[in-house]
Amino acid sequence: MHAVGGVNGLYLNVKPSGARSWIQRLKVGGKLRELGLGSFPTVTLEQARERAREHRQQVWDGIDPIAARRAAQDALRAAEARRITFDQAATACWRSKSIEFRNPKHAQQWKSTLDLYASPVIGSLPVDQVELAHIVSILRPIWETKTETASRLRGRMETVLEWARVSNYRSGENPAKWETLKHVLPKPSKVKKVRHHAALPWQALPGFMTKLRGRKGIAARALEFLILTWARSGEVRLATWDEIDLKAKLWTIPGARMKAGKQHRVPLSEPAVKLLKALPRHEESPYVFWAPRGGPLSDMALSAVTRRMEVAAVPHGFRSSAKDWARNSTSYADEVSELQLAHVSSDATRAAYARDELLAKRQRLVRDWAKFCSSETSAAKASVTPIRGERAEQ
Numbered sequence: 001m002h003a004v005g006g007v008n009g010l011y012l013n014v015k016p017s018g019a020r021s022w023i024q025r026l027k028v029g030g031k032l033r034e035l036g037l038g039s040f041p042t043v044t045l046e047q048a049r050e051r052a053r054e055h056r057q058q059v060w061d062g063i064d065p066i067a068a069r070r071a072a073q074d075a076l077r078a079a080e081a082r083r084i085t086f087d088q089a090a091t092a093c094w095r096s097k098s099i100e101f102r103n104p105k106h107a108q109q110w111k112s113t114l115d116l117y118a119s120p121v122i123g124s125l126p127v128d129q130v131e132l133a134h135i136v137s138i139l140r141p142i143w144e145t146k147t148e149t150a151s152r153l154r155g156r157m158e159t160v161l162e163w164a165r166v167s168n169y170r171s172g173e174n175p176a177k178w179e180t181l182k183h184v185l186p187k188p189s190k191v192k193k194v195r196h197h198a199a200l201p202w203q204a205l206p207g208f209m210t211k212l213r214g215r216k217g218i219a220a221r222a223l224e225f226l227i228l229t230w231a232r233s234g235e236v237r238l239a240t241w242d243e244i245d246l247k248a249k250l251w252t253i254p255g256a257r258m259k260a261g262k263q264h265r266v267p268l269s270e271p272a273v274k275l276l277k278a279l280p281r282h283e284e285s286p287y288v289f290w291a292p293r294g295g296p297l298s299d300m301a302l303s304a305v306t307r308r309m310e311v312a313a314v315p316h317g318f319r320s321s322a323k324d325w326a327r328n329s330t331s332y333a334d335e336v337s338e339l340q341l342a343h344v345s346s347d348a349t350r351a352a353y354a355r356d357e358l359l360a361k362r363q364r365l366v367r368d369w370a371k372f373c374s375s376e377t378s379a380a381k382a383s384v385t386p387i388r389g390e391r392a393e394q
Contacts, residue, residue, distance in 0.1 A: 004045065007052040012040065022048040024055060028064050035066060084169055086130055086160065087123040090114050093163035102256050103238075113153050114160070117142070128170035130161060135175045136184055144191045151188045154181065199317030202325035206375040211309060219301040221275060222289040226302065226315055228272040228370055230322045230340045232259070233315045237297045240286040249273055249363070264342045267363040269370035322369060330368065336361045 001011045001023065009025040022037035037043060037051045055065040084092075094111050101107035122134050135157060142150045158176035165171065173180065200208055205227070212224055226236045235253055243252050251266040258264050268276075276288065285294035291301075302315040313321075319341055326337040338344075340362050 004048075006045075006049045007056070009056075010037075010048060010052045022051075024052045026056060026059060028059055028066065033066060035069075083126050083128065084164075085124050086127045087119055089127040089164045089167075089169060090118070090123075090160045092167075093160045096163065097159075102258070102261065103234075105234075110156060113149065114156055117153050118157055127161070127164045130170070130175065132175040132180065132184075135181065139181070139185060143185055147188050147191050154178065198312055198314050199320040199324075200311065200313045202321045202328065205318075205321055205325070205373050208309075208311065209373045212305075215305070215309070217305075218279075218289050218291075219297060219305050221279060222297060223302045223305050223315060225272060225275055225289070227318045227322070227373065228269055228275070228366065229266050230319055230366075230369075231266060232319070232342075233299065233302050235264075237287075237289060237299065237301070239288040241281075241288055242286065244276060244288065246273055246276060258342060260342060260344060262344070265357055265359060266340075267359060267366050269366040271370045271374065272366070325369065325372065326365065329372070330365075332361070332365055336365055340365055 001013050004010055004012050007024075011023045011025065012020055013023045014020050020040040022040060022043055024035045024037055025032060026035070027033070035055060037048045040048075043051075058065045058068060090111070094107070094114075097110075098107060101110065118138055121138050122130050125134070135154075138157070139150050139154055142153075154176055158174055158178075161170065161174045161176055165174065175181075209224070209227065212220060212227075222236050225231075226233065229236070229251065231253075235257060238257055239251065239253070243254070244250075245252070246268075249268040249270075249272075251268055253264045253266065255261050255263045279288065282290045282294050287294070287296050289297050291297050306313055306315065323337055323341065326332055327334075336358050339358050
């Protein structure tokens with residue numbers, strides 16, 4: 001140990017191996033302590049003297065330099081432990097919310113949107129360093145061309161960043177909040193391009209149904225059931241027998257499979273009940289409309305039917321056809337058809353849903369719809385409730 005001068009208590013320690021390092025001896029709280037200042041020549045003599053002076057000043061100020069160094073190291077380790085990337089935060093957030101997703105497909109879509117658009121830009125960035133400029137750079141390229149996707153992406157990034165904030169991985173404002181972004185991006189409603197699903201004119205439904213009923217196969221029956229019930233493709237494809245009450249003529253779809261997340265009761269017309277009773281059952285499958293191996297039909301199965309029939313319509317478009325029929329050929333109140341479509345957006349439909357879901361009126365609606373769909377020509381619409389004259393039985 002060799003005193004080097006310049007600062008009292010500063011020494012150069014030389015080991016038998018020849019390795020050299022700086023040591024400082026000083027009294028802290030009445031006790032003689034030793035502090036390592038680094039190895040030589042990595043730390044020069046001048047640097048060692050500067051560090052030694054800083055430590056002596058700390059002691060003069062009543063600070064234990066050894067305790068202060070340990071505290072700084074602990075804080076650094078804690079900060080590193082809290083530092084995760086946006087991708088890591090997104091995965092952790094996604095897992096914590098897994099129980100909220102309606103089905104595995106929705107869960108996968110939630111994560112894949114972030115993987116596709118956000119991850120290439122901020123995936124490897126520490127989540128506490130994500131700023132407004134990053135969010136805007138992700139959203140702007142698709143904000144006007146894929147507005148619905150961009151809006152969902154924004155909400156998902158906001159959720160991830162909020163999860164990171166409450167989990168103590170970041171602080172401050174959430175740059176993905178619309179309250180902030182509205183100052184730099186136009187409102188989605190101002191740029192959103194409404195995408196209409198290809199649909200048949202409602203007048204063409206009787207003829208189409210005649211041809212459809214002439215086709216064999218589970219997928220054709222699933223499409224027929226979809227049309228009779230006004231349901232969505234996924235709701236029909238994943239329908240299980242325990243949801244069906246043939247005696248009550250009622251199909252109860254659990255909230256987990258509904259777009260709005262709420263249970264939906266669907267009244268069944270006589271043709272719909274007859275269709276269900278005629279279906280073959282699979283001993284090992286719970287599904288009403290099952291695939292060859294017992295699982296549910298694929299999401300393309302129903303579309304394939306319309307494609308093979310060379311019809312310019314998609315399964316979802318038949319909901320529009322049914323709605324147009326109700327508006328143009330009956331006098332049922334709008335909330336009756338809206339509830340049949342599981343649209344609970346207006347004050348009227350919300351009130352009806354809370355009351356009795358207009359189940360009796362919807363039962364008559366699907367009865368009239370089934371009669372219309374079974375007509376040979378659109379002229380048979382005289383058999384359903386007309387717009388003028390006496391109002392429909394409601």
